[in-house]
Amino acid sequence: MRGRAVSDIRETPAPPTTDGAPTDILAIARAQVLEQGEGLREQQIYECLTLPDDRVEDLLALAHEVRMRWCGPEVEVEGIVSVKTGGCPEDCHFCSQSGQFESPVRTAWLDIPSLVRAAKETAETGATEFCIVAAVRGPDDRLMSQVREGVAAIRKEVDINIACSLGMLTQEQVDELAAMGVHRYNHNLEAPKSHFHNVVTTHTWEERWETCEMVRAAGMELCCGGIVGMGETIEQRAEFAAQLGELAPDEVPLNFLNPRPGTPFAGYPLVEGAEALKTIAAFRLALPRTILRYAGGRELTLGDLGTKSGMLGGINAIIVGNYLTTLGRPTGSDLEMLGELKMPIKALSQTL
Template identity: 70%
Template sequence: MTIPHHSVEHPILETARQQVLEQGIGLTETQLVDVLRLPDDALPAALDLAHQVRLRHCGEDVEVEGIVSIKTGGCPEDCHFCSQSGVFDSPVRGVWLDIPELVKAAKETAATGATEFCIVAAVRGPDVKLMNQIKFAIDRIRQEVDINIACSLGMLTRKQVDQLASWGVHRYNHNLETARSYFAHVVTTHTYEERLETCAMVKDAGMELCCGALIGMGETLEQRAELAAQLAALEPHEVPLNFLNPRPGTPLENQQVMDGKDALRAITAFRLAMPRTVLRYAGGRELTLGDLGTREGLLGGINAVIVGNYLTTLGRPASADLNLLVDLNMPIKELQKTL
């Protein structure tokens, strides 16, 4: 992927410079469509503007996180992108990770300089057994390593939200994934409103909300802008940006991989929609962007990274991302005490 060296200031970027950079007001859905339609020769200027917005409204630090699955596969939901769904004939089968392995993973994550460790389970929502395991895992991790603990356990009840908050869970992940108007094309076993309900309870309980996107699933540019605007309205602390990595056996296995320049336009748009939000590189960037695109995204609005592997796909080596941050003179955010 090669981006032209010359760049031009497009009218939407002039607007964004005043509205987002100077005033800190995110672009509207209609304005975001204009960003997503920018020609290639305007992309360098767009990325540069998004980077300036990130520096002014978020600072220069980059937050590093590791994730690990306590339960992989066998999920009853039919998310069409996910190889962990038990509905589809995918090669991923149900596996549970024991607590010592979870603690080991937390230690390894902390050793990279990461401040966040996210425990993930492929479930519709946690049952009593899983909640008890999560409580035990949190206690053991806290005994062994100093790191913020996040969770991603599907849809929650009010009682479960309150339990996680009382156990000291720092952040809860529950992605919208796609725009409301496209949601039924991607998931049929639960609704967009059910996801929003969990997100609202997480915020009410005082936990940070991590709510992200998976783009490149066949949605239109307008729907991509719709999703960015809907996330902005939700005001999550963090938005992970995933790019579809088509998985064998899923309904989206033959979906074409998203063009790298379109991915960079999306990064720019999400930053200009949410100037103060943590915008995290997540799954699929290795396939969609490669090394060059990963660097350009970090200079185009991204200010957080998941290092190492993802739940069912391989990521870049953690050392590659950490070395890239050093090369770009981007300091890694230090652990903030919340006690």
């Protein structure tokens, strides 16, 4: 299924029970999610994730219908830049920016003029969101000062929403970021709660959840997702989607593990294409009104045709350009793809 495009959008009728109620998960999802706007629950998500491969196109088609009904055809485009790279004290096993692993990434800081230039280049693509990212447990005074100065400089010269991803926050830091005018804060849960201890040991899943709740309470939009393919079971993948549904973030970035040299997950296999597409569609059915964003790993896991399939299977946002430590698709290729699919880029006025 890797690299296979969705050729059409069709509906497969479900076999009824003796009392006339459908039992097929796609028929149930059509009534529950498409018609009523109610996300799938954990067991239902699992049923979608374990559908046979010959039903992937039907699953993607339904997810696309859900996306179009509850989110519309527009695609939100975002660029990201690292203001502080490498040297992170945490041991997130997937991350080459951890100072605990022998990886090729070294500590570096981005100056303010370079930050503004990156924001301008992002805005020129039509993107409405520019995310400032730092590899830290949480921001110290130096980082907060850098972000404060950077946000002010960007807002002075570039018409774009500014997001931040700076690790775990205190209430005071949350309030300060909100006061700066930060539009959205990214803080991924990364993995299902039952699997988190296999991914990170230097902080807890609950600490991440707490930051997410503070962000929402402060009035910033919340961006919260994770990485698929870090050794979790299919049951845990369903658990993760359900936990994100409970948190109800404004945006969910969906990453697929790109194993990085020097990290504990360096030898993990890539997620198979059909499995990745089922995951995309299932997450859409769990989160019908959420911005579901293609993030890291899609290039390796899905390739060009598979990336298009995901756009026709529930995805309604993308990161253009490169990621923090890995290369993405050329920006022009993604924008050309959106044109081919007749998916308009969401205007800045639609995000305010």
